[in-house]
Amino acid sequence: MNRQIRLAARPVGEVKPENWDITSEPVGEPGPGHFLGRTRVVSLDPAMRGWLDDRPSYLPPVALGEVMRAGSVIEVIASNHPEYQPGDHVVGTFGVQEYVISDGRGAMKIDTSLAPPSTYLGALGMPGMTAYFGLLDVGALRDGETVVVSGAAGAVGTIVGQIAKVKGCRVIGIAGGPAKCALLTDELGFDAAIDYRAEDVRKALRRHAPDGIDVYFDNVGGEILDAALTRLAMHARVVVCGAISQYNNATPVKGPSNYLSLLVNRARMEGIVVFDYAKRYPQAGQDIAAWIGTGQLKVKEHVVSGTVDDFPETLQMLFRGENVGKLVLELA
Amino acid sequence: MNRQIRLAARPVGEVKPENWDITSEPVGEPGPGHFLGRTRVVSLDPAMRGWLDDRPSYLPPVALGEVMRAGSVIEVIASNHPEYQPGDHVVGTFGVQEYVISDGRGAMKIDTSLAPPSTYLGALGMPGMTAYFGLLDVGALRDGETVVVSGAAGAVGTIVGQIAKVKGCRVIGIAGGPAKCALLTDELGFDAAIDYRAEDVRKALRRHAPDGIDVYFDNVGGEILDAALTRLAMHARVVVCGAISQYNNATPVKGPSNYLSLLVNRARMEGIVVFDYAKRYPQAGQDIAAWIGTGQLKVKEHVVSGTVDDFPETLQMLFRGENVGKLVLELA
Numbered sequence: 156m157n158r159q160i161r162l163a164a165r166p167v168g169e170v171k172p173e174n175w176d177i178t179s180e181p182v183g184e185p186g187p188g189h190f191l192g193r194t195r196v197v198s199l200d201p202a203m204r205g206w207l208d209d210r211p212s213y214l215p216p217v218a219l220g221e222v223m224r225a226g227s228v229i230e231v232i233a234s235n236h237p238e239y240q241p242g243d244h245v246v247g248t249f250g251v252q253e254y255v256i257s258d259g260r261g262a263m264k265i266d267t268s269l270a271p272p273s274t275y276l277g278a279l280g281m282p283g284m285t286a287y288f289g290l291l292d293v294g295a296l297r298d299g300e301t302v303v304v305s306g307a308a309g310a311v312g313t314i315v316g317q318i319a320k321v322k323g324c325r326v327i328g329i330a331g332g333p334a335k336c337a338l339l340t341d342e343l344g345f346d347a348a349i350d351y352r353a354e355d356v357r358k359a360l361r362r363h364a365p366d367g368i369d370v371y372f373d374n375v376g377g378e379i380l381d382a383a384l385t386r387l388a389m390h391a392r393v394v395v396c397g398a399i400s401q402y403n404n405a406t407p408v409k410g411p412s413n414y415l416s417l418l419v420n421r422a423r424m425e426g427i428v429v430f431d432y433a434k435r436y437p438q439a440g441q442d443i444a445a446w447i448g449t450g451q452l453k454v455k456e457h458v459v460s461g462t463v464d465d466f467p468e469t470l471q472m473l474f475r476g477e478n479v480g481k482l483v484l485e486l487a
Numbered sequence: 488m489n490r491q492i493r494l495a496a497r498p499v500g501e502v503k504p505e506n507w508d509i510t511s512e513p514v515g516e517p518g519p520g521h522f523l524g525r526t527r528v529v530s531l532d533p534a535m536r537g538w539l540d541d542r543p544s545y546l547p548p549v550a551l552g553e554v555m556r557a558g559s560v561i562e563v564i565a566s567n568h569p570e571y572q573p574g575d576h577v578v579g580t581f582g583v584q585e586y587v588i589s590d591g592r593g594a595m596k597i598d599t600s601l602a603p604p605s606t607y608l609g610a611l612g613m614p615g616m617t618a619y620f621g622l623l624d625v626g627a628l629r630d631g632e633t634v635v636v637s638g639a640a641g642a643v644g645t646i647v648g649q650i651a652k653v654k655g656c657r658v659i660g661i662a663g664g665p666a667k668c669a670l671l672t673d674e675l676g677f678d679a680a681i682d683y684r685a686e687d688v689r690k691a692l693r694r695h696a697p698d699g700i701d702v703y704f705d706n707v708g709g710e711i712l713d714a715a716l717t718r719l720a721m722h723a724r725v726v727v728c729g730a731i732s733q734y735n736n737a738t739p740v741k742g743p744s745n746y747l748s749l750l751v752n753r754a755r756m757e758g759i760v761v762f763d764y765a766k767r768y769p770q771a772g773q774d775i776a777a778w779i780g781t782g783q784l785k786v787k788e789h790v791v792s793g794t795v796d797d798f799p800e801t802l803q804m805l806f807r808g809e810n811v812g813k814l815v816l817e818l819a
Contacts, residue, residue, distance in 0.1 A: 212751050381742070395750045410713070410742030418727045418758030419544050426750030 157182045159252035160223045160466045166207055168405040169474070174207070175223075175467045182254045190239040192229030192255045197466065197484040198276040200226070200310070201374070201473050204402035213428045222250040223466070226281060228265065228272035229255050239264070246275045251466045253486065269444065270454075277310055277481030278447065278454045279440055281429055285396060286314035286372075287439040289427040291322075294370040294394045298323045301364050303383055305351075306374030308335035308455075310481035311396060313343060314443070315372045317452045320344050324370075327363045329356060329379055331476045338479060343453055356382040367420075370394065376401045377409050384413035393417075393424035403474055455480025462486060489514045491584035492555045492798045498539055500737040501806070506539070507555075507799045514586045522571040524561030524587045529798065529816040530608040532558070532642070533706070533805050536734040545760045554582040555798070558613060560597065560604035561587050571596070578607045583798045585818065601776065602786075609642055609813030610779065610786045611772055613761055617728060618646035618704075619771040621759040623654075626702040626726045630655045633696050635715055637683075638706030640667035640787075642813035643728060645675060646775070647704045649784045652676050656702075659695045661688060661711055663808045670811060675785055688714040699752075702726065708733045709741050716745035725749075725756035735806055787812025794818060 156179040163176040185191040206217050206224055217224050227250070231243040236259055239245065247262035249255040265275045277283060289311075290296050302319040306312040307328025316339065319326045327347045328339040336348035347363040349356055356379055360368070367388030373380050376398025384393070401408045417424055432439070446452035457478040459469050469484050488511040495508040517523040538549045538556055549556050559582070563575040568591055571577065579594035581587040597607045609615060621643075622628050634651040638644040639660025648671065651658045659679045660671040668680035679695040681688055688711055692700070699720030705712050708730025716725070733740045749756055764771070778784035789810040791801050801816050 376747075395747070397750070398747055401747075407744045408747060410744040410746055412739045412742040414742055414746070414756070415708075415727070415730055415733075415740060415758075417756060418729070418760065421758050421760055421763060423755050423757035424746070424749060425755035426747075426753050428750065428753055431753060 156180065157252055157254040158463050159250070160463055162207060162217050162219055162221055162223055165209055165219070169403045170204065170207065170467070170470060172467055176220075177464055183256050185233055185235050185256050187235050189256050189258050190231050190234035190236045192231050192245060192249070192257065194227050194229050194249065194253055194255060194463075194486050195244070196228045196272045196276060197251055197463070197486070198226035198280070199466075199470050199473060199478075199482045199484060200281070201397055201399045201402065203470065204399075204474070213430070222252050224248060225251045226276055227251075227255075228275055244272055246272075246280065251463055253463055270447070273456050273458060273481070273483045273485065274454055276483055277456055278314055278443055278452065282310035282481055283314050283443050284432060284436055284439050285427060285429040286311045286318060287443065288429060288432040288435070289394045289396050290315050290318055290370065290372060292432070293425050293427045294372060294392045296322055296324065296370055299325075300369035301325045301327070301366065301388070302370045302372065303327045303329065303360065303364060303368045304372040304374070305329040305379050305383070306397070306399060307339055307345070307348065308479050309374060312372075312374055313339075313455045313480050314452065316345050317343055317446070319370075321446055321451050325364075327360070329375075335479060338455070343455070351379055357385055360386040367391065372396060373398070375399050376411075380411050381413050384411055384416040387416050387420045387422045389420050389422075391420055391422040393422065395424055395426045399474065457482045458485050459483070460485045460487060488512065489584055489586040490795050491582070492795055494539060494549050494551055494553055494555055497541055497551070501735045502536065502539065502799070502802060504799055508552075509796055515588050517565055517567050517588050519567050521588050521590050522563050522566035522568045524563045524577060524581070524589065526559050526561050526581065526585055526587060526795075526818050527576070528560045528604045528608060529583055529795070529818070530558035530612070531798075531802050531805060531810075531814045531816060532613070533729055533731045533734065535802060536731075536806070545762070554584050556580060557583045557798075558608055559583075559587075560607055576604055578604075578612065583795055585795055602779070605788050605790060605813070605815045605817065606786055608815055609788055610646055610775055610784065614642035614813055615646050615775050616764060616768055616771050617759060617761040618643045618650060619775065620761060620764040620767070621726045621728050622647050622650055622702065622704060624764070625757050625759045626704060626724045628654055628656065628702055631657075632701035633657045633659070633698065633720070634702045634704065635659045635661065635692065635696060635700045636704040636706070637661040637711050637715070638729070638731060639671055639677070639680065640811050641706060644704075644706055645671075645787045645812050646784065648677050649675055649778070651702075653778055653783050657696075659692070661707075667811060670787070675787070683711055689717055692718040699723065704728060705730070707731050708743075712743050713745050716743055716748040719748050719752045719754045721752050721754075723752055723754040725754065727756055727758045731806065789814045790817050791815070792817045792819060
């Protein structure tokens with residue numbers, strides 16, 4: 156049987172157990188040109204919260220009753236597809252389920268001798284690509300600039316900061332709690348870390364970025380975005396990647412009160428959606444893999460072992476800030 | 488005697504009569520390399536409200552007791568400066584006062600046979616330059632796009648819309664009241680006008696810009712900015728020029744709740760400060776003068792005749808939305 160997580164009801168505010176259905180259906184047979192895979196690792200992403208709302212966005216909402224959308228790595232166990240053989244590992248948007256039948260569209264074979272499957276959901280997957288193109292293209296980073304990243308201990312933030320260090324920048328990470336902050340400075344090479352739970356972010360930014368912020372990479376929105384806006388350097392770039400502090404709001408999103416700093420500082424704020432850069436993923440993947448190889452980029456993954464039944468609870472960890480690095484659910 | 492308007496106390500919220508002092512001092516003699524001028528026309532600009540607050544911005548605040556900063560056109564009446572002769576008209580940031588002594592720095596002689604003095608404070612002055620560079624450089628306007636401008640019947644808005652029409656764009660103006668809206672469509676060639684006092688702006692934008700907004704030029708902020716953000720086309724540009732709806736707030740600025748539309752639509756929001764383009768003013772001035780000459784750009788000016796004593800009351804007209812086009816105070 157194929158166990159699956161389906162959207163039962165749209166959440167208002169926080170996602171609750173009753174928003175999900177756990178269902179089972181017989182595992183199908185792959186037809187001509189298709190393969191059957193067994194899920195090895197499921198990605199958990201803050202963006203998932205947005206996919207649950209019935210509103211237009213960069214992807215259509217997950218439909219009620221549909222298997223929850225998720226990136227995952229599967230292992231092929233049967234194939235009628237000439238390019239996929241049993242034992243191959245494949246990454247794609249296969250959903251939260253134990254078994255997957257695919258014709259290979261939107262999927263990509265991965266080399267698990269180079270990196271473990273989970274890394275293809277993290278540093279070598281969407282979060283890595285998002286960090287790379289968000290920082291270098293949308294952020295138009297120049298060597299030696301001052302970079303601030305929020306959600307700095309998360310899947311995207313850890314990579315943003317390390318790429319910025321590769322580029323010779325001064326990097327300040329904003330994260331919640333002393334353990335995450337210590338990780339950033341002691342292990343990942345950030346120049347400074349700000350614990351937003353313990354410090355006044357605005358004052359800390361003034362101290363750590365006295366000449367202002369050239370690139371602010373925002374994963375969180377809310378009060379932290381507003382604090383960063385007060386400290387922009389002239390011609391700064393604010394990369395809008397996410398707003399995890401606002402995703403569970405039942406009330407309207409808190410808009411950035413200090414957005415007129417964009418005017419005063421001739422700065423810009425611009426969104427990144429990683430899919431736009433699909434043609435250039437290979438280039439980014441090569442760069443990131445090279446930096447991993449030289450030790451300039453350390454991969455941080457938070458692996459929860461369990462079954463698809465653990466998906467709802469594991470997803471909550473993102474919104475409670477309990478993960479460090481890329482959060483994945485590894486299926487036994 | 489030289490009558491002057493000075494800042495007596497910083498306003499909280501709306502500017503009130505008690506925020507100003509009206510003073511008189513003897514008219515000075517121009518020293519070597521200086522000239523003496525008599526003020527003919529004073530510019531009134533929404534940005535003035537920001538200059539009264541004691542906070543860092545793109546210009547230092549007007550100091551308490553200082554003559555109020557303002558652009559104006561003066562006529563030279565005595566000169567020890569080789570390049571300025573009595574009878575010359577000169578535009579500069581000369582302040583709200585009847586007489587001015589200047590060494591010519593930051594000033595520019597104007598040709599009143601080409602356009603009246605007031606136009607050098609409007610279409611051929613800062614508002615014209617702001618519209619031109621905001622729309623074409625920051626907005627990166629491309630021919631045939633859909634442009635929405637708020638504060639559309641104001642000094643900058645009237646020019647933004649007409650330049651966009653010159654560029655073959657579809658132009659929708661947002662303004663307050665039926666008279667301003669009729670001006671936009673009947674006289675200035677806008678394709679549509681939205682009366683924000685009478686209509687639901689979001690719905691009206693859906694009707695008038697069914698394929699979304701490519702460039703939104705914002706002079707007002709607040710609810711109208713938020714409405715425009717919901718209707719952005721992919722890769723839209725939001726030009727942040729001003730936020731007149733927020734300038735008199737005693738409470739924090741209302742941040743744009745819908746800013747995540749920048750992410751969904753890979754759009755950007757960027758500030759314009761016209762001084763950055765000073766080297767290119769001549770080019771913009773030539774273009775605008777040419778469009779005025781061909782009748783493609785109609786100059787709208789709202790001339791109040793009076794004395795410097797009328798400055799405080801005239802300034803209020805901007806915040807009450809009582810002006811149509813560029814507001815100036817012409818001294819008798």
